[in-house]
Amino acid sequence: MLRLITCQNATRLLDQQPDRALLWGPRASLWVHLRYCPYCKRYAKQTVLMAEWARAAASAREQTGPALSAAAKERMRERLAAGA
Amino acid sequence: MTPSVPIPAQWPDRYGDELFRFALSRVSDTTVAEELVQETFLSALDGLATFRAEASERTWLFVILRRKIIDHYRRQARAKQVSLDQISEGGATEADFFNLETGHWADAQMPASWLNADAALEQEELHEAIQRCQDRLPAQQGAVFAMRFVEELSAEEICQELGITASNYWVLVHRAKLQLRRCLEKHGLGKN
Numbered sequence: 001m002l003r004l005i006t007c008q009n010a011t012r013l014l015d016q017q018p019d020r021a022l023l024w025g026p027r028a029s030l031w032v033h034l035r036y037c038p039y040c041k042r043y044a045k046q047t048v049l050m051a052e053w054a055r056a057a058a059s060a061r062e063q064t065g066p067a068l069s070a071a072a073k074e075r076m077r078e079r080l081a082a083g084a
Numbered sequence: 085m086t087p088s089v090p091i092p093a094q095w096p097d098r099y100g101d102e103l104f105r106f107a108l109s110r111v112s113d114t115t116v117a118e119e120l121v122q123e124t125f126l127s128a129l130d131g132l133a134t135f136r137a138e139a140s141e142r143t144w145l146f147v148i149l150r151r152k153i154i155d156h157y158r159r160q161a162r163a164k165q166v167s168l169d170q171i172s173e174g175g176a177t178e179a180d181f182f183n184l185e186t187g188h189w190a191d192a193q194m195p196a197s198w199l200n201a202d203a204a205l206e207q208e209e210l211h212e213a214i215q216r217c218q219d220r221l222p223a224q225q226g227a228v229f230a231m232r233f234v235e236e237l238s239a240e241e242i243c244q245e246l247g248i249t250a251s252n253y254w255v256l257v258h259r260a261k262l263q264l265r266r267c268l269e270k271h272g273l274g275k276n
Contacts, residue, residue: 006187008178015258019239042195047261049198050268051233054218057211058234061109068104073096076125078259080092083129 005029010040014047087210092129103149110234112219120156124149143215148254154235154245161227161246181262195265195272209272217267225260232257 003025005013010033013026034041057074090122103124107117114273127148128135132150182191189195224246231245243253 007181011262012258014253015124015261016254039189042197043265046195046198046265050261050264052212053210053214054229054233058109059213060211061104062106065105065168066110066120068096068100068118076096076100076122077093078111079122080095080125080129083126
């Protein structure tokens, strides 16, 4: 059934959408809501962007982060030798 | 060339930097990242018999580290586990973002346009901003967000790992996203 939904409900549905397919009713309600609510329309894009940026930020840090200190490597070598 | 037989004594020099950077990209704490790498090496040492020579030693160590990182998120989330009603952990709830009577955005929380987000912040600044904002999330929300969007686990896997219900998971994801969005705007998005 098509129901008018609030922004709170619309944003909840937007955050559930990537993980589970919405039933016809909630999907249609969300579609209608996004037609008239510019703020939720922005949120719909931003919630996707945030997920993409978090992934990209972690990937970038994998490449550019600092190296393991010489002292930490030495400690690890000692632990490995003790456990071997 | 990767030797077919692992030589544990060489792991810190051979793979330490790469594993450490990977761990640090997830936990943002040097000491914790070092511990995760050390635990990875010790678990690998214990499991040497399970190593298959046809696999890359590096890949094998990364698989172990990823598991350690998931375990870290689980400990982080469980250390401060609270009931659904208390999920705010002193942080924001949906009532801080929406008008309680109408369910529409509260005036001060209406999302600004991020149309010029790329122009507003350099990519490096954007990455730093999202990391800082992630670090500020309450423990459970931060763990759920990282597991879902950085480690790319499914909702079902996360519920299983954390021992939470699907509805609890949805509340955590939604609140994490709402808070991240607001935090990013405080860091300059949507203000140009």
